[in-house]
């Protein structure tokens with residue numbers, strides 16, 4: 001497998017203020033994305049995610065560092081031809097219909113007219129917007145706009161797709177639709193690099209992640225490498241027992257109706273809870289061992305900085 005994107009020791013500063021003062025934004029970013037994977041670039045607001053993506057695209061120039069796309073310098077035409085990009089806040093000409101919008105962008109490519117039209121219909125179908133092909137974009141929901149934006153990013157048949165916060169501001173259904181498209185892109189053999197701070201989505205679809213905090217990568221690897229499989233505690237949802245009867249066995253985190261949700265940290269106490277519920281003729285509704293989540297890891301790392 002080839003390396004789709006390789007970034008080595010990337011530094012970028014911006015000058016700000018009336019009396020310009022240099023502020024270091026990227027402080028030596030290095031990462032590698034392998035061909036065919038979905039790579040999540042995670043970080044809090046202002047960490048430097050968009051700045052990194054703009055450097056990859058050559059929209060801004062780093063002070064130092066090297067970026068390669070499938071082995072070609074990011075400044076080369078061979079590199080640029082292979083990239084598709086969905087910006088963080090895309091701008092849409094909202095009087096255009098969905099297919100006019102794609103046709104407008106397809107003019108930038110050297111494809112034959114017939115091929116362009118075929119491409120536009122296959123992309124509209126990929127993002128489930130065939131039914132809305134003749135609808136002006138001003139009538140689109142945010143989720144539909146994000147999907148047409150994604151279709152635009154795929155017009156030049158890129159091998160590497162860069163998506164800056166593709167799930168931002170979407171409701172759960174909208175997020176699922178975008179996630180499904182991203183997974184389809186992977187199935188087609190494309191490499192996807194996406195930035196996000198919606199951790200559940202990253203957890204669901206990414207093969208590997210890098211976490212950037214304050215311009216530095218603080219963690220990078222597969223989710224299995226980063227997240228410990230160790231059971232942190234067990235959540236037991238039970239009824240038929242009073243809160244005070246279980247307070248020594250675990251932490252009662254919520255009570256709704258007659259049910260208690262108990263967080264139990266020691267294995268032997270799980271046994272005691274089960275015995276108690278049985279002796280009181282109560283009921284266990286669920287018992288779920290909880291391992292670390294990406295959110296635990298992320299919150300832990302960001303707090304340490």
Ligand SMILES: Nc1ncnc2c1ncn2[C@@H]1O[C@H](COP(=O)(O)OP(=O)(O)OP(=O)(O)O)[C@@H](O)[C@H]1O
Nearest residue numbers: 014015016025043044045046047048049050051052
């Ligand atoms: N053109 C610019 N001039 C000056 N400062 C900038 C410029 N672009 C970005 N910055 C600063 O660089 C830092 C990183 O910004 P960036 O947009 O890369 O963050 P981000 O990780 O994408 O955040 P978010 O999650 O909010 O999108 C921020 O402090 C931002 O204010």
Ligand SMILES: [Mg+2]
Nearest residue numbers: 049050051088
């Ligand atoms: Mg950003």
